[in-house]
Amino acid sequence: MIEVAIKAVISIVLTGLFLGSLFYIWTGDLDVKQTLTKPLSNFVSLKKKSKLDIDVKQISVARYSAIGSSENNNFAFIFYVLHFVNVLDQSVTLKSVHLRLEGKPDIESSVVQTGVVETAKGEKIESLLLRASDSNVILMNWKNLRQVIGEYKTLAPGGVLTGSAVFVLPFSTTAEVDAIKKIKLVAVDFSGNEAVKELDIDPSWKQNMEFRSIPSTSFEIDPNGQWK
Known part of the structure; x- marks a missing residue:
């Protein structure tokens, strides 16, 4: 029973992180070229705005x-x-x-x-x-x-x-x-x-x-x- 509860909590946390990442990618300033060419460890890459x-x-x-x-x-x-x-x-x-x-x-x-x-x-x-x-x-x-x-x-x-x-x-x-x-x-x-x-x-x-x-x-x- 405890194992089931722990697995449920982990599942909820991972789902939240995944959805949060999707929201950030959707609304953030994403550099697609850098994202596709960098390793997965640096999956999300933001554009640096020159100013x-x-x-x-x-x-x-x-x-x-x-x-x-x-x-x-x-x-x-x-x-x-x-x-x-x-x-x-x-x-x-x-x-x-x-x-x-x-x-x-x-x-x-x-x-x-x-x-x-x-x-x-x-x-x-x-x-x-x-x-x-x-x-x-x-x-x-x-x-x-x-x-x-x-x-x-x-x-x-x-x-x-x-x-x-x-x-x-x-x-x-x-x-x-x-x-x-x-x-x-x-x-x-x-x-x-x-x-x-x-x-x-x-x-x-x-x-x-x-x-x-x-x-x-x-x-x-x-x-x-x-x-x-």
């Missing part, structure tokens, strides 16, 4: 100067500081970053002309010049994002990739830029996974945009702040 965390700071809008280009005098979004953080437990390599506007093809960043600012210690820092009607703004330590991505650095878990980017818009009038309410930054890794950062347009980004421009000429500033 890069995108941190954005200091955005502005200005005209893009590129004599001879069809994009000359179009407006552009300037992202001075971009951080891409690997929040996975596995390494990842960034393949591309695009700006996405509703109803438009994705926009790849442009490699813009930079200059150098020389410090008192003789160090030459790559910088971007932003011309304005009343004064010039120097964005020091500029790192063209496309060139940074082109180095194909593998990000270990917790690793950070830093760059700066200019995305030239297919618009040349202020009315077209004012019509933009949201933008998205899309980072794609070599596995084809996308990380998306959606941003609402801040009016301060567009302040005096008509009178700011990114020149296509190089420059050099000495330690005394004098233009060479």
